[in-house]
Amino acid sequence: MLRKIFEIYSYREMIIELVRRDLRGRYKGAVLGFLWTFINPLMQLLVYTAVFSLFLRSDIQQYYIFLFVALVPWIFFSSSLTGGSTVILSQSNLVKKIYFPREVLPITFVTSCFINMLLTYIVIFGVLIVSGYGFSLKAMLFLPLVWIVEYLLALGMTIPFSAVTVYFQDTSHILGIVCMAWQFLTPIMYPASLVPERLQFLYRLNPMYSIIEMNRDILYYKQIPTVSHLVPSLLVGVFFLIFGELIFVKLQKNFAMEL
């Protein structure tokens, strides 16, 4: 495993270049270019605010903040998983022609999505300040830790699925449906307390539950996340990364034949 880490590290320049290319390529040809990174979430926020303050009135105070601080990490996770699952297929020419650790491709994709999410957080911070909602500096100290945990989890799940999709291309479509259902099984649009007590144990097995709750604790409730969320999430993230890599190593042997 350590050898693999060093090998991937030696290809860091390739990762950086591919991430840069991906980020630039997202809005290539658009007049506003990179500004869309900020305009997109801002527009999304405006729509949610309009919908939930005019039509679907919620009892939850500042529902748009309640929703948005959960939606941003979710979008990162689901787009990493669904988009990242096809990354080896879409780069088949590169895979067939030159040698490099194949994990570089899912790492690049997830990292690119991650940077995009971090840029979206600038919009969140801006909204929290401008709206007067504010934030707790002590709680904010925990946010990078939550980001690291979420990155590990997203990477750990994307790596094996990017390999599985090479053999079974329907995986990416199935993942799209799974992510849609998964979103409703995660406390993004509603508080977790709405779930009946008898189902709470099952509900909390969802690894994204803690990630979303921690984001909401820090940015919406302005409180430090509890250890009972933080530690299991970190362990689950590391577990998925190790397990995902083991699956990837097994499956990558026949990539050249399948692509």
Place this chain on the structure above:
Amino acid sequence: MDKELWKQITPARKAIFGAIGLALLLYVALCAWISMREDPYRITLSVTSVTEHAALPEGDPRLDAGNGKNAEVPDYTAYVIHIENDANRMLSSQNDMRTYLVCRPADGSGAFTEYTSDEAKLAPRIGSGQAGDITFYLDPSELPEGTETLIFDLKSGKQYFSELSDSFTPATVRLHP
């Protein structure tokens, strides 16, 4: 550790890795220290006033018992409970802590009444470091005979919160001062 691999890394790079690792470790340790130092469950309660024979507010679900007519329901005693939220978390029914105010006889003789903060739209939404009042209505006939002292306490639907409910400072009030 693979020795060959270790030799390939230059001393300067080893120093950079070490510094990054140390910084990460210090950061995690700082977070853990703050997390342990903070007691997110400490909330102080005190009863500021007691009003005898108060009418239930309009819309209270308990009014249904008397077909919406206040005259047919028993006289309630209203307790105004002052809550000082000295915890670092918001006290709110929206928060998944789902806070309940519980009233029970001090001698532990069974009966207790639960006040769900969702009920009658009297949700106590008390931010960290703030204070607020909520009104607790109690039918004295529900209490065991001879009850002299009541204890008001907080509990929560959230498991980890309930486990630490001993951290709350409950309020004690004599029924006939």
